[in-house]
């Protein structure tokens with residue numbers, strides 16, 4: 014069994030912590046004792062990881078559409094800037110407000126509002142915050158729906174002015190970008206409604222994770238909306 | 250965390266299902282879903298092969314009737330002789346099926362689903378429901394694509410790349426460009442959504458569900474390859490989705506994203522469009538399209554690394570270099586899409602950049618190749634069928650990669666573009682190399698999946714015919730391209746300058762018939778072995794990774810609720826002083842450590 018790789022095997026044998034010096038830490042840090050060896054990741058962590066990675070394809074989707082926007086505009090001489098409804102500013106305000114209310118809900122759902130043990134083991138506080146969380150989540154949902162209704166109204170106003178999907182590339186992109194955003198936000202509304210239902214009676218760790226995860230997505234769609242507004246304002 | 254909580258955490262997946270439907274149809278078990286993907290791809294590859302054989306027949310004997318075809322396609326092939334449009338529709342579905350439903354599903358959705366969780370010591374994927382959804386959306390996508398054959402006008406003509414304006418202006422551009430093309434776009438849109446869901450699952454699973462001790466640098470290279478492929482998919486597929494949405498709107502809603510003004514098609518002037526840019530589609534498509542070819546090939550690279558190391562009984566040469574090369578290929582893959590567009594009139598400076606970037610991919614590719622050879626070098630090689638296919642993969646990857654270096658020169662590509670040189674190139678590297686990866690993986694993992702061995706004799710027969718066959722089919726295509734034989738033509742008999750090449754085309758067609766027929770050997774071996782194969786031991790290949798520590802086929806939750814603990818990297822072969830010549834990843838530090 015000739016081999017041309019260096020005899021490095023003995024040196025390689027180490028405990029279960031791995032041999033990459035923690036550079037690719039697998040999150041299961043801590044000693045390599047037997048007990049720890051059988052520790053599995055928290056079941057909820059995957060939702061955090063998942064939502065962050067789920068944002069990637071959405072970013073790419075909007076990158077693709079907005080680079081098409083810029084390219085299509087630069088290429089042609091048929092682009093007529095459109096005057097879009099002032100309603101959009103109000104809608105934006107509503108969406109921003111919804112992010113704020115969701116953030117309040119998230120903070121109120123965090124462990125410091127829940128039962129917690131101090132170092133010494135004494136209970137710090139134990140009182141149910143579910144009603145407050147519920148209230149803020151419901152407010153967020155209402156604002157989200159209001160935003161969507163507002164977007165629909167804005168489209169209606171455009172149609173009333175005779176600006177359709179195929180009227181001009183600028184209007185085509187306007188409808189495509191806003192619709193793509195709206196569909197994603199609708200997904201957020203559904204997810205948030207589900208999370209709200211989950212937190213209805215009691216706030217369990219899974220519900221708390223749900224609020225955080227839905228929050229990340231929601232704020233992100235908020236940011237996407239601001240990005241789209243900038244795009245539409247700066248390259249009309 | 251208290252012990253009790255830990256054990257609870259441990260079964261996040263789901264209980265074993267009861268009942269046929271939950272167990273085999275809408276299953277949440279990654280192994281069942283992987284198998285479903287595998288068989289979906291197997292079905293697709295045979296559809297694709299039949300289409301290609303029909304095409305080859307027509308190319309060489311354009312006037313001859315194909316028995317039975319007339320009955321299947323009364324308009325496209327009346328009396329069994331196909332029209333040029335019908336040829337193009339076969340070509341489109343062939344390419345689309347092969348690229349999306351074979352090369353993107355089997356290596357990743359199939360083997361990745363089945364083995365990634367086991368190889369990292371997890372009970373299932375992170376999101377089993379998403380996993381199931383992603384398979385079934387893929388399935389619907391396939392049905393929608395095949396439905397294009399039966400709708401009026403038939404399947405689309407614009408190839409797997411669906412360039413506008415041909416793909417954007419509807420029926421007027423040809424028979425399949427109406428409903429058929431719409432179905433194509435819908436099918437691909439479904440496929441992109443499914444792939445993104447799948448990719449997300451792979452990534453989160455790899456990051457969060459590794460067993461204790463399974464650090465990133467102890468992952469088998471298969472897992473690395475699936476992981477990086479998933480990242481590519483996450484970045485690439487939604488760009489194609491965006492392009493597809495815009496294309497659909499051009500067709501259905503009268504927009505002009507891709508359709509320019511003043512188009513005259515079939516003597517008709519298209520009046521209601523203006524200003525659109527067909528090149529915009531090409532940019533979006535190839536921004537997805539080039540990473541896509543790596544999505545097809547990277548999982549094969551992972552499997553081949555695993556197999557070469559196992560059957561050479563040697564550690565993989567340069568593990569870290571292999572990992573970084575995978576990352577490098579993935580990263581550079583996003584910078585080179587312009588090499589598909591050298592002919593588009595792009596600025597020579599852009600062309601230069603794309604050309605240099607493309608050749609830069611040669612560096613990590615060469616690193617991988619050298620490391621594979623380094624792994625084989627001086628090894629104690631066992632020529633199993635899996636090993637033969639893995640070596641065949643390396644061979645094809647080199648052959649296809651070399652022709653890629655020619656195509657990467659803009660000045661050379663302007664001549665070669667849209668000739669058979671390109672057809673030869675991408676079939677070698679993307680088509681057949683990836684298929685060899687799939688075959689290698691099938692022969693290698695079959696014992697784990699079914700608890701039985703495939704027949705090695707038939708396997709080797711299958712390998713040799715296929716290996717010689719694909720070289721016989723695709724090598725002459727390079728020559729045809731050099732001489733100027735154009736691609737996407739339905740027949741060559743009418744062109745004087747191509748007449749002397751008729752013999753070459755005939756040779757290719759005959760080689761294709763033989764190679765296609767030989768696949769029956771594989772099919773037979775596969776199905777026979779599922780039921781009648783020799784019983785397999787738990788670890789018949791004396792391999793080190795975790796899937797070989799569990800029964801074959803693995804139980805519902807893989808490790809019976811007790812996750813393994815990992816002590817080594819994945820390639821501890823020819824270990825001095827070890828009892829066997831290898832150390833499983835789960836073997837606690839034994840003899841060699843004592844010497845220390």
Ligand code: HEM
Pocket residue numbers: 298301302304305340341343344345347348352407408409410672676679680681684722735736737738761764765
């Ligand atoms: C028996 C093996 C095969 C034969 C004989 C064959 C033959 C062909 C032929 C004749 C064409 C049309 C070329 C043209 O007119 O431009 C074609 C196109 C194509 N094939 Fe294959 N093929 C085979 C296997 C595969 C495999 C395994 C793949 C998997 C990737 C594949 C992917 C493609 C693609 C992507 C195209 C281009 C379609 C397009 O341009 O839209 N083929 N093939």
Ligand SMILES: [Cu+2]
Pocket residue numbers: 538539542585586588589
């Ligand atoms: Cu490319």
